Amino acid sequence: MTAKGFSxxxxxxxxxxxxxxxxISGTLRPGDRIPSELELMARYGCARMTxxxxxxxxxxxxxxxxxxxxxxxxxxxxxxxMVLDVPDLGxxxxxxxxxxxxxxxxxxxxxxxxxxxxAADLGDVGRVMRLTGLHLADGVAFALEERxxxxxxxxAIEPVDFSTEPPGTWLLRHIPWTEAENRIGALAASxxxxxxxxxSPGDACLAIERRTWRGADSVTVVRQTFVAGSHExxxxxxxxxxxxxRISAAAAAMTSxxxxxxx
Amino acid sequence: MTAKGFSxxxxxxxxxxxxxxxxISGTLRPGDRIPSELELMARYGCARMTxxxxxxxxxxxxxxxxxxxxxxxxxxxxxxxMVLDVPDLGxxxxxxxxxxxxxxxxxxxxxxxxxxxxAADLGDVGRVMRLTGLHLADGVAFALEERxxxxxxxxAIEPVDFSTEPPGTWLLRHIPWTEAENRIGALAASxxxxxxxxxSPGDACLAIERRTWRGADSVTVVRQTFVAGSHExxxxxxxxxxxxxRISAAAAAMTSxxxxxxx
DNA sequence: CAGTGGTCTAGACCACTGA
DNA sequence: CAGTGGTCTAGACCACTGA
Numbered sequence: 001m002t003a004k005g006f007s008x009x010x011x012x013x014x015x016x017x018x019x020x021x022x023x024i025s026g027t028l029r030p031g032d033r034i035p036s037e038l039e040l041m042a043r044y045g046c047a048r049m050t051x052x053x054x055x056x057x058x059x060x061x062x063x064x065x066x067x068x069x070x071x072x073x074x075x076x077x078x079x080x081x082m083v084l085d086v087p088d089l090g091x092x093x094x095x096x097x098x099x100x101x102x103x104x105x106x107x108x109x110x111x112x113x114x115x116x117x118x119a120a121d122l123g124d125v126g127r128v129m130r131l132t133g134l135h136l137a138d139g140v141a142f143a144l145e146e147r148x149x150x151x152x153x154x155x156a157i158e159p160v161d162f163s164t165e166p167p168g169t170w171l172l173r174h175i176p177w178t179e180a181e182n183r184i185g186a187l188a189a190s191x192x193x194x195x196x197x198x199x200s201p202g203d204a205c206l207a208i209e210r211r212t213w214r215g216a217d218s219v220t221v222v223r224q225t226f227v228a229g230s231h232e233x234x235x236x237x238x239x240x241x242x243x244x245x246r247i248s249a250a251a252a253a254m255t256s257x258x259x260x261x262x263x
Numbered sequence: 264m265t266a267k268g269f270s271x272x273x274x275x276x277x278x279x280x281x282x283x284x285x286x287i288s289g290t291l292r293p294g295d296r297i298p299s300e301l302e303l304m305a306r307y308g309c310a311r312m313t314x315x316x317x318x319x320x321x322x323x324x325x326x327x328x329x330x331x332x333x334x335x336x337x338x339x340x341x342x343x344x345m346v347l348d349v350p351d352l353g354x355x356x357x358x359x360x361x362x363x364x365x366x367x368x369x370x371x372x373x374x375x376x377x378x379x380x381x382a383a384d385l386g387d388v389g390r391v392m393r394l395t396g397l398h399l400a401d402g403v404a405f406a407l408e409e410r411x412x413x414x415x416x417x418x419a420i421e422p423v424d425f426s427t428e429p430p431g432t433w434l435l436r437h438i439p440w441t442e443a444e445n446r447i448g449a450l451a452a453s454x455x456x457x458x459x460x461x462x463s464p465g466d467a468c469l470a471i472e473r474r475t476w477r478g479a480d481s482v483t484v485v486r487q488t489f490v491a492g493s494h495e496x497x498x499x500x501x502x503x504x505x506x507x508x509r510i511s512a513a514a515a516a517m518t519s520x521x522x523x524x525x526x
Numbered sequence: 527c528a529g530t531g532g533t534c535t536a537g538a539c540c541a542c543t544g545a
Numbered sequence: 546c547a548g549t550g551g552t553c554t555a556g557a558c559c560a561c562t563g564a
Contacts, residue, residue, distance in 0.1 A: 010551075011553075024441045024478045025478060026478075029439070036531085038529085046553075047553060047554045047556085048556090049312070050553060050554085053552090053553095055531090056531095066530090066532090067561090068531050068561045068562060068563095069528085069529060069531080069564090070529095070530070070531095070562075070563065071529090071530065071531085072530090074439075076439070081346050081347065082347045083346065083347070084345045084498040086344070173339075176286070176292070176293050176339075178286070179499075179500065180499065180500045181497065181498070181499050182498040182499070183495055183497055184447060184469075184495065184497075184498070185469055185491065186467045186468055187491055188466070188491060202466075203451065203465075203467070204449045204465075204467035204468065204491070205449055205467065206448055206469075214287065214289075226449070228448065228450055228451060229448065229450070231448070232447065232448045234444065235445040235447070235498070236444050237442065237444075273533060274533080274534075299550085300550070301549085309534075309535085310535045310536060310537085311535095311536085312534070312535075313533080313534060313535085316534095318550090319550095319551090329549090329550060329551090330544095330549080331550050332541095332544055332545090332547085332549045333543075333549070334550085335550080
């Protein structure tokens with residue numbers, strides 16, 4: 001496994017972890033100045049670029065703040081920005097050991113010229129597809145999905161039958177979106193929502209509204225309404241240096257904590 | 264060589280944006296191979312390190328995938344990892360033009376040796392402080408907060424009076440946490456929760472459970488229960504190159520979309 | 527003014543892995 | 546095997562800005 005005896009990690013990575021450890025342990029405190037690149041070159045016996053790479057990475061991740069002439073400082077805790085994992089619903093259900101299914105309830109082709117709500121959601125894009133469907137775990141509906149898709153941008157989706165793959169997964173596999181926004185809140189189920197979800201009107205639900213763009217163009221807008229307790233979002237922040245994939249795996253490995261209903 | 268008069272941006276940044284633009288516009292599609300570093304050196308007339316910096320940044324952000332010998336490829340859209348902004352509640356309320364206040368309802372000192380729930384939440388850390396309080400906007404309670412704090416790690420908080428500053432803000436200003444986890448769900452208000460929040464039992468609420476660590480030690484665990492419609496979380500993903508701060512500002516500038524209750 | 531970080535060069539050796 | 550990316554060197558010039 002180890003090729004070269006001792007250097008399992010590249011030098012810039014070891015420098016990065018070294019400094020990070022001092023911040024975590026409290027040896028370096030917020031506001032403290034850390035040695036200049038010149039000093040660190042001498043300490044680690046390496047070129048300035050190598051030190052720079054380590055410090056730049058820590059600055060990008062918000063642990064350090066760099067100011068010209070003044071030096072490099074341990075950053076003060078900032079307004080919190082966490083990494084939110086938005087898993088594919090099918091994968092999430094399967095990971096819980098349940099059987100996932102999507103049931104399409106309704107599909108309509110519309111046009112933003114006539115459909116005011118679609119125009120508000122996607123802009124004046126022309127033809128749109130409006131989908132309504134249910135996400136099921138072990139045959140039980142746990143989320144209602146209402147989605148609009150910009151057909152001008154995604155014409156290939158028009159003939160797709162969503163019996164094998166829900167629209168979100170299809171889009172994820174086919175359309176490289178570049179920007180997305182999620183809004184997360186709670187709401188009381190409406191009469192219509194309650195009916196298809198098999199709950200009572202007024203019951204608590206988690207609501208996610210997600211908009212996706214490709215460049216300046218709207219790809220899709222989706223509103224998902226989850227029965228309370230059936231779904232949980234996890235957001236993390238950590239200096240563990242995790243790639244999104246690793247963070248996602250770590251979150252999936254954890255067990256639930258909020259509203260554990262033993263039913 | 265480089266036309267030196269016009270470089271508002273560093274060269275590595277221009278190369279990054281150039282390639283990013285091709286991905287966004289669809290000129291480069293998922294799975295496409297992009298030129299090797301050697302070829303890009305020639306194209307941009309620069310050193311390999313400069314090209315490498317641009318490509319590494321895009322790989323870190325998940326837009327490119329790099330494989331030795333094979334080359335660099337436009338990444339396929341991955342499982343979604345978004346940046347979730349977790350704003351200070353006081354700032355969020357003030358930003359909406361309302362007056363924020365925190366009202367402490369209860370404060371107890373306990374010990375994980377006797378307090379089983381505290382031990383489960385924080386680990387066997389010894390003395391803990393248990394706080395219960397309300398977040399108010401224009402004098403109306405919109406969130407209930409129940410918090411445990413590890414006093415061994417944060418002894419300075421013991422005498423603090425939270426009349427001017429809620430516990431979360433105090434902690435953010437004083438304790439450099441290194442890791443945090445949020446769990447977000449919906450729940451129906453219990454009788455006790457409903458009473459202090461001025462709503463009815465069973466009413467929909469947004470629930471956030473946040474755990475914060477400093478290195479291996481738990482700092483605090485907090486459960487916040489928001490009246491439905493009173494609070495919304497926003498998570499974004501975008502190639503706009505936004506720092507967390509910029510993303511946060513952009514999110515704050517947007518108006519609500521989910522469950523706007525005029526009550 | 528002088529030290530700092532930001533950027534860039536023109537090389538180099540290496541590990542990896544697909545043709 | 547040969548091309549690729551990963552890393553690193555030992556320099557350089559520059560803009561910025563606090564002492």
